Amino acid sequence: MAEDTPGRTSTTEAVLFWVLGAAAVIGALGVITARKAVYSAMFLAMTMIILAVFYIAQDALFLGVVQVVVYTGAVMMLFLFVLMLVGVDSSDSLVETIRGQRVAAGVVGVGFGLLLIAGVGNVSVAGFTGLAQANANGNVEGLAALIFVRYLWAFELTSALLITAALGAMVLAHRERFGHRKTQRELAEERFRPGGYPTTLPNPGVFARNNAVDIAARLPDGSPSELSVSPSLEQRTVPVRNGRGGEA
Missing domain, CATH: 1.20.120.1200 (NADH-ubiquinone/plastoquinone oxidoreductase chain 6, subunit NuoJ)
Incomplete structure (x- = not known):
């Protein structure tokens, strides 16, 4: 301690x-x-x-x-x-949605580092308050006095900054719908059209030799279902054995 x-x-x-x-x-x-x-x-x-x-x-x-x-x-x-x-997705993480955000993040990071160095240097030269004096009336009361009395404006500005960041995150995550939203009837009709899937697709690993998320499920005709594996994973192929013990 x-x-x-x-x-x-x-x-x-x-x-x-x-x-x-x-x-x-x-x-x-x-x-x-x-x-x-x-x-x-x-x-x-x-x-x-x-x-x-x-x-x-x-x-x-x-x-x-x-x-x-x-x-x-x-x-x-x-x-x-x-x-x-x-x-x-790994391809999405490389896309810079806001132009110049990496340069701005670097500048802010360097500025924050200089601010920390200046704060530590100021405390080292001017001295600091001991723990007994800071917690004279209790840790909770001392913390409340610093937040709501001494650093009230800094606390309120930080709260406003966090609220602004939350609103910005919601705006960036919002996706505008440009097409017509399909109803349950339209989705059901598409399933029974040529090339559709009337039933739910099997999960990864179903009817395969291994139950893993990177192995494609097999349809009733024996062909692998490419839609059963997430596009962010590298699909792993496993040879299928026929009924006589050999590999097909």
Whole structure:
């Protein structure tokens, strides 16, 4: 745990910081370097959990619990569920929907890094408040005084920024419908037309030698169903044995 004497750090705190700090940096790099969106979300969840451990180690118990319950437990799990339900194709992740967004993200990242360096340097020169003084009336009351009194405008501006980001995400995710929405009757009629499928297609692996999501299901005539495998997966072909034990 951290000591109350300004400018001094215990051995346990130093070991905790360097070990978990390195893991947090690795997780942050994994967020931007992972090829799959699900892996990127998992790296972000790992970084958030490590930050919660840092908060608890600094006697900010309320902030650490909120970090785990709200951000890691609710927000990140929501991200994962959306990614698993909607899916992100590898070709879609390479398309830049907003021109210049990568350059802008790089500039903002460099500016945020300089801001952190300036903040740490200012605290190192001017000194910082000890934990006993910061938590004199309790951790929750001290945190509320900082958010709703000292940094009220910054807190409100951050809230407005998050709301704007949520609205922008909804606008970008919206898909305009240009054609006529087919009714249940029209969909049923299309199934019985030549080339349609009157019944539901089998799941991946059905009637095949392996029950796997990357193996195409086989139709009653023995031909593989290309529609049964997700286009984001590389379809794996498995030889089919005939009734005499040989491979067809």
